[in-house]
Amino acid sequence: MAEAHPVGFQWVMEAKKRGAKVIHVDPRFTRTSALADLHVPIRAGADIAFVGGLINYVLTTGKFFREYVINYTNAATILTEDFADTEDLDGVFSGLDREYRLYDMETWRYRGEEVRPAVGERSPEETITRPTPGQLRQIRAAGRGERHGSGGAACHPAADTDETLQHPCCVFQVLKRHYARYTPEMVAEVTGVPEAAFKKVCELITENSGRDRTTAFVYSVGWTHHTIGAQNIRSASILQALLGNVGRPGGGVMALRGHASIQGSTDIPTLFDLLPGYLPMPHVYGNEDLSAYIAAETVQKGFWANTSDYLVSLLKAWWGDAATKDNDFCYGYLPRLTGSHSTFDTVLAQLDGVCTGYLLLGQNPAVGSANARVQRLGMAKLDWLVVRDFSLTESATWWQNGPEIETGEMRTEDLKTEVFFLPAAAHTEKDGSFTNTQRLLQWHHTAVEPAGDARSELWFTYHLGLRIREKLAAASAASAEETAEMDRPVLDLTWDYPVKGPLEEPDAEAVLAEINGWGSDGQPLSTYTQLKDDGSTTCGCWIYCGVYAGAVNQAARRVPGRQQNWIANEWGWAWPANRRVLYNRASADPDGRPWSERKALVWWDGETSRWTGYDVPDFVADRPPDYTPPDGATGVAAITGRDPFIMQADGKAWLFAPAGMVDGPLPTHYEPQESPFANLLYGQQHNPVRQIISRPESLYQPSGNEPGSEVFPYVATTLRLTEHHTAGGMSRFLPYLAELQPAFFCEVSPELAAERSLEHLGWATIVTARSAIEARVMVTERIQPLRVAGRIVHQVGLPWHWGLNGLTTGDAANELTHLSLDPNVHIQEDKAFACDIRPGRRPRGPALRDLVREYQQRAGITPQTGTQP
Amino acid sequence: MTQVENGQPDRAPGREGRGGRRRRRDDALMVPDAKFTSYYGRPVIKEPAWGVPDVPGYLFLGGLAGASSVLAAGAQVSGYGELARVAKVGALGAISLSAVALVHDLGRPERFVNMLRVFKPSSPMSVGSWLLAAYGPVAGAAAVSDLTGILPAAGTAATLGAGLLGPGIATYTAALICDTAVPGWHEAHREMPYLFAGSASCAAAGLGLLTLPPAAARPARTLATLAAPAELVTKRLLLRRLGDIAEPYETGRPGRLLRAAEVLTVGGLAGAVLGRRNRAISALAGASLLAASALTRFGVFEAGLATARDPKYTIIPQRRRRDRRGMN
């Protein structure tokens, strides 16, 4: 965290000053470790084994927060008897279709859901009478996992429970059984974490959880960039739910997001599978019209029950007056998913000649995306490419100086892609917001106008839209009705933001106001509960409703901390409704009293009959703790007074996830796509439903006990340095940053250096089945060899910031990575793979590809290698 | 004020005698097998920015000039007119070259006049700049008057004036280099002025012996016989004072320069004495003494730089001193 979020890390230091203990789990000892109380070295990719071990410890020692677990989690819920766990099936769950690489989740349900659910409770899969596996695969491929990530998976709200937690099919027992093999000894063997360190972590987190103390988990891409990335997070959520650390001050599972407003980029998404506010993008199956969509996506309990309010208000924001009840509020204008349309699918479509145009806005896939070479090969097939950035990044110049030009695989004069480079304005040159880890929106103001032709994204998109609409309108007027019909989605958009200044910059606050929404009276709304599905409200993103309440830019508030209480809710604005801690009802016991004075956050005030406290209560404001819904209650009314997890179908935190995760209801240790080790825990080596893309340009290496796996005996992991930023476009070109880390280097332990004759400050070549790169060598004791499965394993650390352009240049680490993705969210696995390393610089020209081919042959690699489910 | 005067720690009682060449005068500087830590072997202080040959060259030339003015005054008063002239011209020449070297060494030569913005006794360079500003014209007047015969009375006054300022010119440069953090110079600050005075005198004497027949250069010979031994003895004392910091004075390139200087000084002294009737030997002796003086300045300069470059010369004595004080 200190490396990638130094400014945010000041709060960790502040906590430390107040006595908090900081534990850092990482393959390397980094600047975070230097300030931590305990550094736990771990084999990259073994995180579920580690957290699973912690879960097992908590369960076997009984150190979970009992009252919290029974009341606020689904621990007591009884599952269907058809469920088979990894314990029964040697590493997979019931319902696996290996051929289509998907799970049928039928057997993961709560007991009592065997009866076919009534209309309004079906998942998209169920609205088709009998989806073929192919159709099911296309639906699953679309993922839309983020939507479930905010709790809205379809599930029956009233399930059978056993509050004694003894029933063999209750979640608690299933959980216990599932993690029983994750003993401290097993953890040490699989992860390489020394037993003493593991024990210490167990003690620290359990001592520091409960009524009076809380523990927080903080993670970033070290946990998400895996084929089991989403499950990594799930494992921490389970642990935190067991320890009673969710919805409480100083607790939680915090994703560090904020670089380039990445939290905002899923809230108001730049993702193919989501609409703003985590509404799922409609799928061609099951979401044919508005009512089908509402039926499929609405959950019967909790705030997702109001899905139609959110969606219709969104449609009104986009199509304004053109959206009416008669035309389903223009629902038909929304695109439909037919499967996965992730960035990697896009690249494949480019390679296959299907996708012929590409816009890269502040994105540098030639350096930053997995298998950088495939990214460039794809771009070489395009008709046109637009790159908007501050400097000529590698994605703008691959046609001129990319690695394929050097190897001779491409010749500039033969390439047909027309490349446009448009300069972009920096964040100091435009108004806008950032949304960070805490769902906090903070406004930034234009400090200086952009120079020359540089423009903001807002300007670009808006003015591009104006010109496209002009052309379409002209073409429409002159053409046949069908064509005119095809253009309506663009022409009917509300596209009339006010502009200001000599550059005609769209007024970002006007956009914010639209995101916030207004009622039929044109006044800004202040909360999402005001949204309606009758077309009278407009709201560009329901979770952001309230950010412009009272026509005040709440995100621009900057009341200093010293003028507020410790929750400081007048700095910026957090969604939803400025709640700073999500699910904070859980900070009070079932009777509405804080678990302890020390950890009081919100509580029930009997006198005023309202929830109150330091934070905005994340609950129905006037619902008493003893409220029990009447039979047949639905939606918000169905939330009891003791259900803090108001976005979940059953109001509970899910230890077991009956829906929402395509690769299993419980996190399970699988080895990464490429690993020198066989899975010690199960016969199942990999995540059986991970997304695979294997083609000649992107082959996998053998793993574990497969022949040829010894050709790549080292674990490789990519990493960040404080001095550089992501794919380097914002740091390698700046002298003050370039001089701080002026060369691409790899980090190796002294032992690995000795084994492979690597010299400090010398050169090394790192090789995978995709490519070979060269790096300067930094020999350091901050990387320790680990003992895994009875033998020593070495890890190689690779910063991924470098590319061939700029003041400091070097090979890109992503030349080495493969295309195996997390199936829930289509994220690349670049945090754990396997490699070889040798002294000296890499070959130049065609000899580079010869070297890679030689390795592929030696390892016996074919397009089938590594593709087994 | 700190209780421990810089470089002069309390003597450790019951100090074991080591005998031999070096009696330990300053224990802080003597840490034979000390291990020490540094930051990746990087220097702690910065090497002076002064350039070679400009500054060591100036040390030599300035010394030559100042001592020559003294010799010129003495020679003039005692009737050795040719020697006085040679010395005055030599002083003017040397000081002119000095000025060129000094201005050239500045990072902003066009701003050399800024040296006269202030007068700061805390800055040997300030004192020196003012000395030079006074001495230069006076030495120039003395030489010009002698060469042209114009205003002889003024010339004599100038000669005496230059002779009065000369000692300052010849010795202040010791303060210049010793008033730094460079261990090889700073720790030698008690001896360096005498070394410089001696070396300058040898150079001035050498110039006289080189250019004149022995009979006409008698005061120069006298000067040499007084200054050369004094210089040699002073140098020994200086090295002993430095203890382990003397290492670069005795090894490597500076060591070679200084050993050569010593040989040439001894040879020059012998030649001056033995050659008092022999022009050739006397001239050779003069040349030796001049060369020795130059080599001495370059050797001292480079030895100092070496002590700045290697962190051990800064760290070990300071660590010793600090530990002895009991502070930690």
Place this chain on the structure above:
Amino acid sequence: MSVSTHRGAPFASGPADAGGGLDPAARSGYTDHPPRMGFFTDTSVCIGCKACEVACKEWNAVPEDGLELTGMSYDNTVGLGASTWRHVAFIEQPVVAAASTPAPAAAEGVRWLMASDVCKHCTESACLDVCPTGALFRTEFGTVVVQDDVCNGCGYCVGACPFGVIARREEDGQAHKCTLCYDRLGAGMEPACAKACPTESIQFGPLDELRERAALRVADLRADGQAQAQLYLDDPDDGIGGGGAFFLLLDEPEVYGLPPDPVVTTRDLPNIWKHVGLAAAGLAATGIALGLGRRSR
């Protein structure tokens, strides 16, 4: 032309009075000046982010000075100089754990020290003392600043500094160093590095307050088992009269590249002048003796 007056302790730029070391501005002739301002750099909370290095360069338009991988851990800046006024040092130290821990690696663990170094703005400042042009001067805040329009690049300050801070910049031949953001102080703002530092490792304020705070902090660390935690240059009785910028270190100074017992060279200057005077007198006396002889005809 002005005569630089230095009262009290011979030639020193700072106060000689015991218990002083806190008011060099008064010694330099300022009356009615603001409190002495300085830095307390608490290296125990430094995260090595180098925001201080970048903020300093941006504010002061200091040029980039080297794109060379050094291999000195994460320190590619190497040291303070004319174009580096904040330098973050990185020291990786092996830590040997208790014998009971079985681990394959030779080193049981690592400690990584990080520290942001800066000009010390000494109370008794050698660079200031030796500057012949008066380019270096003491500000009303007690800091030491180079006037860029006066410095003629004589380089004397470079060898005089006991910490190796100030240096001459090749591009313009002049000496440059940290100004403690004199321009920002004048506007009531804190220096750029202090502002940028996310963990308050760099603390800026009145020096006496900083010293009090530092004393408490080091006591806390020691009580917590960090026996090597120490303050450096906080003591007005030390060899430079205490620093306007002082530090909390977690190991000996030389580990960080700092001199263990720095003393301003000016302390010896009276003695130096004395010997110069004697040597000069000796030379003059020799000259007189030479003049007493008479040439035999």
